[in-house]
Amino acid sequence: QSALTQPASVSGSPGQSITISCTGTLSDIGSYNYVSWYQQYPGKAPKLMIYDVSKRPSGVSNRFSGSKSGNTASLTISGLQAEDEADYYCSSYTTSNTYVFGNGTQVTVL
Amino acid sequence: QVQLVQSGAEVRKPGASVKISCTASGYSFTSYHVHWMRQAPGQGLEWMGIIHPSGGNTNYAQKFRGRVTMTRDTSTRTLYMELSSLGSEDTAVYYCAKDSGSFSGDCWGPGTLVTVSS
Numbered sequence: 001q002s003a004l005t006q007p008a009s010v011s012g013s014p015g016q017s018i019t020i021s022c023t024g025t026l027s028d029i030g031s032y033n034y035v036s037w038y039q040q041y042p043g044k045a046p047k048l049m050i051y052d053v054s055k056r057p058s059g060v061s062n063r064f065s066g067s068k069s070g071n072t073a074s075l076t077i078s079g080l081q082a083e084d085e086a087d088y089y090c091s092s093y094t095t096s097n098t099y100v101f102g103n104g105t106q107v108t109v110l
Numbered sequence: 111q112v113q114l115v116q117s118g119a120e121v122r123k124p125g126a127s128v129k130i131s132c133t134a135s136g137y138s139f140t141s142y143h144v145h146w147m148r149q150a151p152g153q154g155l156e157w158m159g160i161i162h163p164s165g166g167n168t169n170y171a172q173k174f175r176g177r178v179t180m181t182r183d184t185s186t187r188t189l190y191m192e193l194s195s196l197g198s199e200d201t202a203v204y205y206c207a208k209d210s211g212s213f214s215g216d217c218w219g220p221g222t223l224v225t226v227s228s
Binding site: 001003032034036038040045046047048051052055057089091093096097098099100101102103104 | 170171207214218
């Protein structure tokens, strides 16, 4: 199972919106609405930000939103803030009853 | 509150095995799957497998089948992940994470650093 494809880095100015893409295949993203997104600060454990493509866990800012079209999922961060600077990973359930992560995207707030 | 506590850092020689523990609290232990992931230095997350604490059913990533064993002890609410035939490429931080009930990890342990070095 190959890793999902994410851009290595995305940047934006405070207040702007950015979108991170996550491209998979019919064996994962294309078959299920079980895409999740995680935020990770250096040296820390990941934190769930989005699950089931577009649902936010309790306590996660509504500036974070998710969507999916075909084999590609997206995470949008609106009203970018300095605290959003982190690594972001997508993940999907697969037709093999396993999970696969994306290779990760480093978000920089300019 | 939901919490996962992992065992401390380990150092192993190539060819050896390592067994990491993950003790859960704050939720119904037998109701949610638990995932195991790892992250090599400077690299991304890698899913290793999943276990359901109720019956002990497991499913492993193809890459680790034959080398990984995930078990649980319901009396102590503890999950275990054992990886054998270690090589330098297994040097990583290993995480356990409780499944949300919807195919995602909603609570992660702090991670356990495993260093494989001769």
